[in-house]
Amino acid sequence: METINGQLNRKLRMALVGGGQGSFIGRVHSIAACLDNRAELVAGALSSNPEKAKASAPAYDIKPDRAYGSIEELVEQESSLPEDQRVDFISIATPNHTHFSIAKTAVEAGFNVVCDKPMTFDLAQAEELKALVESSGVVFAVSHNYTGYPLVRMAREMILNDELGEIQAIRSNYIQGWLRSRLEEEDQKQAAWRTDPAKSGAAGAFGDIATHAYNLGRYMTGLLPEEISCNLKIFAPGRQLDDYGHATIRFQNGALGTVTASQISHGRENDLFIEIDGTKGALAWRQEEPNQMVIRRNGQPHSVYTRDPNAPYMNESGAAACRLPSGHPEAFFEAFANIYRSAFDAMVQRISGQSFEAKDTIYPNVYDGVEGMFFIQQSVASSDENGAWLPFQCESARR
Structure with missing residues (x-):
């Protein structure tokens, strides 16, 4: 057995x-x-x-x-x-x-x-x-x-439990600066394949990091997309794929979302940050400071939630993603491990x-993977049509 x-x-x-x-x-x-x-x-x-x-x-x-x-x-x-x-x-x-x-x-x-x-x-x-x-x-x-960070999972449960009210706006950004120069010409392995259309696909920065920014908003809010308008740009002369881009998304509930991705912003490293506005409150979370999340409500002091599995404000999803007591930073490896840990539960069931x-x-899961590829396809297609609004209803999308 x-x-x-x-x-x-x-x-x-x-x-x-x-x-x-x-x-x-x-x-x-x-x-x-x-x-x-x-x-x-x-x-x-x-x-x-x-x-x-x-x-x-x-x-x-x-x-x-x-x-x-x-x-x-x-x-x-x-x-x-x-x-x-x-x-x-x-x-x-x-x-x-x-x-x-x-x-x-x-x-x-x-x-x-x-x-x-x-x-x-x-x-x-x-x-x-x-x-x-x-x-x-x-x-x-x-x-x-x-999606494996404890405060991301905490935010997801809060939003799905209507603690922020109806979600009306999502601003999700992933800003880097490492491709400001043409590193791909210097035999830098990571730059070489990421800027090569034959290996990276139809998009550069938008395929590499905007997919993370888009997925984070979808994961935290559960909102389903309806239309997308996008503008992609190559700023490094001679590069074959976009190194900067901005997309606007109309969601089925009437909300608006924006996704911005850059790999040419001086001094920026892996600055993935998201702000979500609801009718009852707003939140902000930054990947480079992952153990804090800010909740704002008009007329009330701003609340800074820290990653603390034993705090009464920490909900079940957030606490379950923690491994250490408060004040001991958990970050990239632990978030990555949470993806594995959740998948392991399903593997054991199988x-x-x-x-x-x-x-x-x-x-x-694989449905998120399909939606991510649809996001890339429609972003590139919209940009090729000078930012035209294109359908963005993915039949495979999770609810």
């Missing part, structure tokens, strides 16, 4: 695709997945270069016989192992253009998946992947990791033969 009273009596076994030498996000995935001691990294295809893949394995304590040279080899070999040895899930930490083929191979073989965003290269791939996930019954999570929620989940 692998499960007792719905609890798994072992660690989930993880395989990592990507994350080889020079990678940033692969290491984040491995640390986050194992942070709560519910999973262990036992296999990987760490690079598209088989030699580099195998050479990278010792840094992750992956044994040579489970250091594979490709996703195909990984899936074939792991599928041939007994059920009590093969991996339970595959994490994808590779450039955008490879996500679909890797995820498709994993899903068709029946493996659960945690995939970086944006989920695929284009919307057609996203829709196909959604259909595969639905038919296979696997757990599929997308690493919009900012292993034990139980049904599990696949659409309206606490973690971002």
Whole structure:
């Protein structure tokens, strides 16, 4: 018996695709997945270069016989192992253009998946992947990791419980400055693929970071989009993809939203910040100061909520996302780990033969991935039409 009273009596076994030498996000995935001691990294295809893949394995304590040279080899070999040895899930930490083929191979073989965003290269791939996930019954999570911060989850529960009233405006921004110069011409790995249309997709900054900003507003409010108008711009001469952009979104309830993304703003690092206005109050949260959230109500003192799992004002969703007492900062790794922890609960349910929620989940899922690709597609299309208002009703959107 692998499960007792719905609890798994072992660690989930993880395989990592990507994350080889020079990678940033692969290491984040491995640390986050194992942070709560519910999973262990036992296999990987760490690079598209088989030699580099195998050479990278010792840094992750992956044994040579489970250091594979490709996703195909990984899936074939792991599928041939007994059920009590093969991996339970595959994490994808590779450039955008490879996500679909890797995820498709994993899903068709029946493996659960945690995939970086944006989920695929284009919307057609996203829709196909959604259909595969639905038919296979696997757990599929997308690493919009900012949804894992305790105060983000607290804000979400507050909004859904009508504590801010009817939501009327969302201002979500992600501002960076690292691509002010043409780093892609200096053989900088991260810049090279993110600014290459063949690897990044139809958008640059909007595909890379505006997707996070848009997803954060959707996650916190639950509002469904209706139309979008967007203007994208390339400010670095010679660059092929946008490095700045601004979108306005009309939501079905009448609210307005804005999403601004920049990778050319001097001195800015990973400044994702959001403000939400409701009829009863407004809130503001900043990723670079993630353990504070400001609530404002006219005629009352501004309230600064801090991340404190034991405080009476902390709701269930916020407290459940905390690991440390107040005053001990929790940040990026812990938020990322919360995506994994929530997905693990669903994986355990699947292993034990139980049904599990696949659409309206606490973690971002394949439906969020489809909506993210629709956001990119319609943003680029609108910008190509000089900011024309285009339909933005995604049939796959979570409620």
